[in-house]
Amino acid sequence: xxxxxxxxxxxxxxxxxxxxxxxxxxxxxxxxxxxxxxxxxxxxxxxxxxxxxxxxxxxxxxxxxxxxxxxxxxxxxxxxxxxxxxxxxxxxxxxxxxxxxxxxxxxxxxxxxxxxxxxxxxxxxxxxxxxxxxxxxxxxxxxxxxxxxxxxxxxxxxxxxxxxxxxxxxxxxxxxxxxxxxxxxxxxxxxxxxxxxxxxxxxxxxxxxxxxxxxxxxxxxxxxxxxxxxxxxxxxxxxxxxxxxxxxxxxxxxxxxxxxxxxxxxxxxxxxxxxxxxxxxxxxxxxxxxxxxxxxxxxxxxxxxxxxxxxxxxxxxxxxxxxxxxxxxxxxxxxxxxxxxxxxxxxxxxxxxxxxxxxxxxxxxxxxxxxxxxxxxxxxxxxxxxxxxxxxxxxxxxxxxxxxxxxxxxx
Amino acid sequence: xxxxxxxxxxxxxxxxxxxxxxxxxxxxxxxxxxxxxxxxxxxxxxxxxxxxxxxxxxxxxxxxxxxxxxxxxxxxxxxxxxxxxxxxxxxxxxxxxxxxxxxxxxxxxxxxxxxxxxxxxxxxxxxxxxxxxxxxxxxxxxxxxxxxxxxxxxxxxxxxxxxxxxxxxxxxxxxxxxxxxxxxxxxxxxxxxxxxxxxxxxxxxxxxxxxxxxxxxxxxxxxxxxxxxxxxxxxxxxxxxxxxxxxxxxxxxxxxxxxxxxxxxxxxxxxxxxxxxxxxxxxxxxxxxxxxxxxxxxxxxxxxxxxxxxxxxxxxxxxxxxxxxxxxxxxxxxxxxxxxxxxxxxxxxxxxxxxxxxxxxxxxxxxxxxxxxxxxxxxxxxxxxxxxxxxxxxxxxxxxxxxxxxxxxxx
DNA sequence: CCCGCTTTGCCCGACTTTCGAACAAAGCCT
DNA sequence: AGGCTTTGTTCGAAAGTCGGGCAAAGCGGG
Numbered sequence: 062x063x064x065x066x067x068x069x070x071x072x073x074x075x076x077x078x079x080x081x082x083x084x085x086x087x088x089x090x091x092x093x094x095x096x097x098x099x100x101x102x103x104x105x106x107x108x109x110x111x112x113x114x115x116x117x118x119x120x121x122x123x124x125x126x127x128x129x130x131x132x133x134x135x136x137x138x139x140x141x142x143x144x145x146x147x148x149x150x151x152x153x154x155x156x157x158x159x160x161x162x163x164x165x166x167x168x169x170x171x172x173x174x175x176x177x178x179x180x181x182x183x184x185x186x187x188x189x190x191x192x193x194x195x196x197x198x199x200x201x202x203x204x205x206x207x208x209x210x211x212x213x214x215x216x217x218x219x220x221x222x223x224x225x226x227x228x229x230x231x232x233x234x235x236x237x238x239x240x241x242x243x244x245x246x247x248x249x250x251x252x253x254x255x256x257x258x259x260x261x262x263x264x265x266x267x268x269x270x271x272x273x274x275x276x277x278x279x280x281x282x283x284x285x286x287x288x289x290x291x292x293x294x295x296x297x298x299x300x301x302x303x304x305x306x307x308x309x310x311x312x313x314x315x316x317x318x319x320x321x322x323x324x325x326x327x328x329x330x331x332x333x334x335x336x337x338x339x340x341x342x343x344x345x346x347x348x349x350x351x352x353x354x355x356x357x358x359x360x361x362x363x364x365x366x367x368x369x370x371x372x373x374x375x376x377x378x379x380x381x382x383x384x385x386x387x388x389x390x391x392x393x394x395x396x397x398x399x400x401x402x403x404x405x406x407x408x409x410x411x412x413x414x415x416x417x418x419x420x421x422x423x424x425x426x427x428x429x430x431x432x433x434x435x436x437x438x439x440x441x442x443x444x445x446x447x448x449x450x451x452x453x454x455x456x457x458x459x460x461x462x463x464x465x466x467x468x469x470x471x472x
Numbered sequence: 473x474x475x476x477x478x479x480x481x482x483x484x485x486x487x488x489x490x491x492x493x494x495x496x497x498x499x500x501x502x503x504x505x506x507x508x509x510x511x512x513x514x515x516x517x518x519x520x521x522x523x524x525x526x527x528x529x530x531x532x533x534x535x536x537x538x539x540x541x542x543x544x545x546x547x548x549x550x551x552x553x554x555x556x557x558x559x560x561x562x563x564x565x566x567x568x569x570x571x572x573x574x575x576x577x578x579x580x581x582x583x584x585x586x587x588x589x590x591x592x593x594x595x596x597x598x599x600x601x602x603x604x605x606x607x608x609x610x611x612x613x614x615x616x617x618x619x620x621x622x623x624x625x626x627x628x629x630x631x632x633x634x635x636x637x638x639x640x641x642x643x644x645x646x647x648x649x650x651x652x653x654x655x656x657x658x659x660x661x662x663x664x665x666x667x668x669x670x671x672x673x674x675x676x677x678x679x680x681x682x683x684x685x686x687x688x689x690x691x692x693x694x695x696x697x698x699x700x701x702x703x704x705x706x707x708x709x710x711x712x713x714x715x716x717x718x719x720x721x722x723x724x725x726x727x728x729x730x731x732x733x734x735x736x737x738x739x740x741x742x743x744x745x746x747x748x749x750x751x752x753x754x755x756x757x758x759x760x761x762x763x764x765x766x767x768x769x770x771x772x773x774x775x776x777x778x779x780x781x782x783x784x785x786x787x788x789x790x791x792x793x794x795x796x797x798x799x800x801x802x803x804x805x806x807x808x809x810x811x812x813x814x815x816x817x818x819x820x821x822x823x824x825x826x827x828x829x830x831x832x833x834x835x836x837x838x839x840x841x842x843x844x845x846x847x848x849x850x851x852x853x854x855x856x857x858x859x860x861x862x863x864x865x866x867x868x869x870x871x872x873x874x875x876x877x878x879x880x881x882x883x
Numbered sequence: 884c885c886c887g888c889t890t891t892g893c894c895c896g897a898c899t900t901t902c903g904a905a906c907a908a909a910g911c912c913t
Numbered sequence: 914a915g916g917c918t919t920t921g922t923t924c925g926a927a928a929g930t931c932g933g934g935c936a937a938a939g940c941g942g943g
Contacts, residue, residue, distance in 0.1 A: 103890075113892070114894080114895090139888085144892080318799070393803075512920080525901080528921065529900085894934085897932090898930080903924105903925100906924100909918100912916085
């Protein structure tokens, strides 16, 4: 197999890189600044091909509208030192809300994505949307007041992750199996009425995947986030964007059939991944063998204590997860798989099994650069990811341009 | 489970629809016209929010540069009848090339995507790129000359589908298992030197998926194209765009493990989908039972003849495919699954098995609007899809804008 | 220390694009 | 035939963009 590596010049074929597409509008200039791609006026001009005067114009608009701050000088490159521009974090605030089956975490972020404060409370999602969201509202108001200490912050947008499928365009859960009473509940309207801002709602694993991709694995465009807890789910980032599928139920891998074992599953089928490797199933199996295990946390405890039975069971679960994952790797060809959820606390044991199965069965081309790693963000992934979702909405070029034209000074 | 269907007004929450974003540049105006979204000047003005005079300006530019034709009047809506605009097909030509393991199909399309002519020839891909592409070049020149009869046509771009993973940005195959000698061969440069136009190269199933989505299932954004032939592969359209994955090997589902059976596979593992349900494997199994079957076509023949053994085998293969597919449906949540490839000729038998397995195992939310259907495009899907890839490149706003500014009259 | 060099950022006149309003065109309706 | 409606064009005004000139600000060599 001879490799052709030379790059003969393309005679009269237009170059594929249009060299300078983005940045045609103030909002896109802001995107360049906030993403760190170009942080001085001169850099922006070079990057976009716009005249220096035009760039100054746009940057001025962004500054007077409170989107950008001008830091003091930067290191000179031989001539006059450029003035560094940065997203103005002061003044704006974003909420990131992670609602789980039995807990709820509310985070406050600045507009650059830094988590300023977070609070977790136990809560039962089955109490219904009014009760749960009411609690979120109160927590959020508390956090906002507390944060006011360091300069007032105006809430700009809210991101919400919920444990079930969501129709993203309307922000409404659709037939969520573990959220009784939430079907079609208009979450964005709930927050819109109370805070006067937009709320973006998505599946919790999706926003966790987003958090990991944006914050910890920004060099990878295609990422899967495997959440192994009581149940098993998967968040998908394809080409840097969340893949939600037709009904918003993409990533629902808990009931994929795996292996030979025919464990019955609560879904009515048997042999489901969740029935074999989910935290609830593992705990049940350990109980059968006389161990004390109620939920995922007990499994973590037992493994940490070095209980052989538990370690073996978890490793086996890892293999089951890995077997399913190997298929998904072949199909989706991600660069990174992040493993999170309660059981990721013992990722040494879990990942060993996962890697074993994936590298045994997957296409070598797909695996030879594949990384399978534990979550880097950890317990705040949901809140941060939801916040990122909201930030990217609030800072999208379209939104920013609108803010500039309907000249109400931001902040 | 109570359903909340009311839509209370969003107090002071900005509407999610920016109402009039697209169309800021001549290229985007052309996109509106060619996609049929807005086909008169007045419609474009309404759709984009631009002044009518601006729209006229842009349309004039598109007309003088040969991108748009002005048809005669359209039905009046009470006032002066609008003049209908349409993409100028006359003059432009696009090539769509579908290279298989043992055949090659070259198609000539006009810029609206209509197939003008096509030719298929047998050929062995293992003869290497120079030989194969040389043949494609000759065929394409023949087709271009023949098409010249009805007005001269200038070739604008070439799309190519090949049976292996491709690094799309460079158009080079990467470690393709059934294309010896093609590793890293610079296909776009080959055509660039000979025709002076850009060539876009992609995996063959990807372009087939694209063809089905754009031409036959344009109401669905998420589509899988399952090709069941000698081998088994899958093309992925996510959110209207081809998903290629990190190494361009996404959709390589032939070696996902399925079921209990441990058939050895040429990949070294056992239990692979392809080893159980691929055309080659089915033929081998039928041969074992004394039937005469060399390849996929013989299976089709036997099933058509009503051979019970063959029908049963195909149906079983369908179930195996369906079992894998059920997992992918849960994971990806497509709206449509299209089944093509040689064995799709007997889709009654094959699809029965596929549907049976999918509907048994997949998440009801994901399946209740899922369509599993035979290919509608058929044998030209590869050539047409490759052509569409090239057309969408040539008509992309960026390309069109460049053509307008570097004022060389198109056509 | 001063002066030329380099790079950055702003100012200003020339040019291009876009807008909005007025007007012509073309069919429908009474 | 004349008013009405919708479409498309013409034209002057407004806005945005460009590019050159110029001041600002640091570096480095004599």
